[in-house]
Amino acid sequence: MCSSGGIDPDKLHREALVADLHCDTVLRMKKGFDFSVRDTSGQMDIPRLREGGVDLEAFACWIPGDTPLDSCVARVDLMLDSLHEQTGRHAGQIAVCKTAAEAEAIVSSGRIAAFLAIENGLAIADNLANLRHYCERGVRYMTLVHTSSHDWCISSADTSPAFDGLTPFGEEVVREMNRLGIIIDISHAGPAAVARVLAITSDPVIASHSCVHALCPHDRNLTDDQIAAIAKNGGVIGINFFSGYLDYRFNAIADSVKEEYKAEIDSIDALYPNDYGARHKALAWLFEILDEHQSQLDITIGTVVDHIDHIVKLVGPDHVGLGSDFDGVFAFPKGLNDCSRMPAITKELVGRGYSEVDIRKILGGNFMRVFRQVCDR
Ligand SMILES: [Zn+2]
Numbered sequence: 001m002c003s004s005g006g007i008d009p010d011k012l013h014r015e016a017l018v019a020d021l022h023c024d025t026v027l028r029m030k031k032g033f034d035f036s037v038r039d040t041s042g043q044m045d046i047p048r049l050r051e052g053g054v055d056l057e058a059f060a061c062w063i064p065g066d067t068p069l070d071s072c073v074a075r076v077d078l079m080l081d082s083l084h085e086q087t088g089r090h091a092g093q094i095a096v097c098k099t100a101a102e103a104e105a106i107v108s109s110g111r112i113a114a115f116l117a118i119e120n121g122l123a124i125a126d127n128l129a130n131l132r133h134y135c136e137r138g139v140r141y142m143t144l145v146h147t148s149s150h151d152w153c154i155s156s157a158d159t160s161p162a163f164d165g166l167t168p169f170g171e172e173v174v175r176e177m178n179r180l181g182i183i184i185d186i187s188h189a190g191p192a193a194v195a196r197v198l199a200i201t202s203d204p205v206i207a208s209h210s211c212v213h214a215l216c217p218h219d220r221n222l223t224d225d226q227i228a229a230i231a232k233n234g235g236v237i238g239i240n241f242f243s244g245y246l247d248y249r250f251n252a253i254a255d256s257v258k259e260e261y262k263a264e265i266d267s268i269d270a271l272y273p274n275d276y277g278a279r280h281k282a283l284a285w286l287f288e289i290l291d292e293h294q295s296q297l298d299i300t301i302g303t304v305v306d307h308i309d310h311i312v313k314l315v316g317p318d319h320v321g322l323g324s325d326f327d328g329v330f331a332f333p334k335g336l337n338d339c340s341r342m343p344a345i346t347k348e349l350v351g352r353g354y355s356e357v358d359i360r361k362i363l364g365g366n367f368m369r370v371f372r373q374v375c376d377r
Contacts, residue, residue: 007356013346017107019056019364020339021238021321022117022187022209024328026059028277029082036090041281043326043338046093046112052342055107056097056364058141058208059083062119062328065148065155072125073133076118080137087114096138100372115371117185117208120146121153121173128176140375141183143208144173144193154190156219165192171200178202181375186230187220187238187323194226203374204234206367209323211245212310220245224314231315234373236366238323239307243294243331246303250331253293261286280327287330299333301341305348308362317358321367 025044029035038047049057061079063072087094094112097103103113116137121144124130134142145153152170154161166174174197177184184205186194197205207230213221222230222237230237243250258265265286272279311320326332326339335344349359 007350007359009347009350010343012350012356012359013053013343013363016346016360017055017104017364017368018053018342019058019115019321019367020054020326020342021058021206021236021323021367022060022119022240022328023057023324023326023339024060024062024119024276025057025326026061026079026083028280028327029079029086030275030277033082033086033277034089035086036093040338041284042277043324043332046090048338048340049112050093051340052338054112054339054342056103056113056115056367057339058115058117058323060117060119060143060208060328061123061139062146063123065120065122065146065150067122069122069125072123073130076123076134077137080116080134080139083114083116084138098138098140099376100368101376103368103371115140117141117143119143119185119188120150122146122150124173126151126169128172131173131176131182132180135180135182139182140371141185141206141208142177143185143187144170144189144197146188149190154193156188156190158190161190161192165190165194165196171196174200181377183370183374191223191226195229198229198233201233204236204370205230206235206370207237207323209238209240209325209328211240212307215307215310216246216248218245218248218251227311227314227319231319234370236319236321236370237311238321238367239304239311240329241304241324241326241332241336242329243297243299243333244329246307246333247297247299249297250294250299253297254290254331257286257290257293261289280330283330290331294331295334301333301335301344301348303333304336304345305352308349309352312358312362317354317361318366318369320362321364322362
């Protein structure tokens with residue numbers, strides 16, 4: 001059955017290359033984890049990626065901002081080991097891509113392309129040799145910073161930055177990423193850092209999982225000026241599905257619920273200091289409470305597409321994509337609670353009158369353009 005403009009959204013979604021620029025599922029990949037098994041305590045696994053028509057998934061190896069420098073590499077290597085082990089074990093269904101051409105070949109063979117990424121430049125432990133090491137292991141984008149600033153890059157959450165965005169070493173990191181062919185991810189970076197990156201990079205950048213500041217004034221989101229600068233650079237912004245970056249009202253609710261259950265949350269945090277997956281499972285009841293509250297706010301798939309619309313109206317259809325943050329955040333819009341629900345976005349885009357060409361760009365084409373430009377040379 002066809003909907004508006006004669007486009008069948010399900011068919012278009014199936015045929016288009018759908019890329020999700022950010023998930024934290026690797027945090028669940030501890031001993032005993034099997035990615036080929038549906039596990040609804042998280043938001044992503046192979047069966048649901050297939051149902052959701054996701055062709056390329058970017059798996060971020062995240063390290064917290066308090067990780068000691070001398071244990072960063074071992075920690076990231078463990079996560080990369082898990083990703084290589086899982087993709088190796090399920091090679092008939094998923095494979096690591098290091099170039100856009102490889103990704104396209106994997107997708108044409110009916111499999112999912114796994115894109116390896118690092119979230120938090122702290123991971124290189126102030127040493128460019130570690131960046132080269134990660135590149136050799138298949139990492140193709142690195143988010144420069146996370147929620148706390150480190151030695152060479154200021155976070156968007158930092159209200160009293162110790163330096164102006166990037167240090168000279170931070171600039172060296174940017175140049176080395178350009179030289180190696182690793183995509184620079186400016187999500188989480190403070191405004192001065194973003195400006196400096198855009199001034200010196202010779203490649204397009206991504207914001208793998210950020211939303212629009214004009215619609216939700218959170219420090220994690222991009223202002224219209226930043227969006228324009230990223231478009232000028234040829235980059236892409238992956239819209240984050242976290243309710244708190246989509247609609248600012250959600251944050252007040254989350255804060256009050258967290259305050260109300262502080263003792264319970266603290267005791268779970270103490271039980272699972274280094275096991276995100278177990279912590280997430282133990283907090284399932286809290287996420288349900290938050291979900292009930294957020295349903296009153298009417299945060300929907302339409303809200304996600306409002307953020308897409310804003311960017312398209314501002315800079316055209318070539319600079320926006322999807323960056324779910326599945327398995328990394330705790331509240332999602334109604335009807336978008338796991339990766340199997342991705343076709344709903346295509347349906348909404350079709351319903352709003354987007355052309356097939358533009359929808360293909362948003363679903364994955366724009367990211368593939370950047371991937372090819374940075375990594376296939
Ligand atoms: Zn993040």
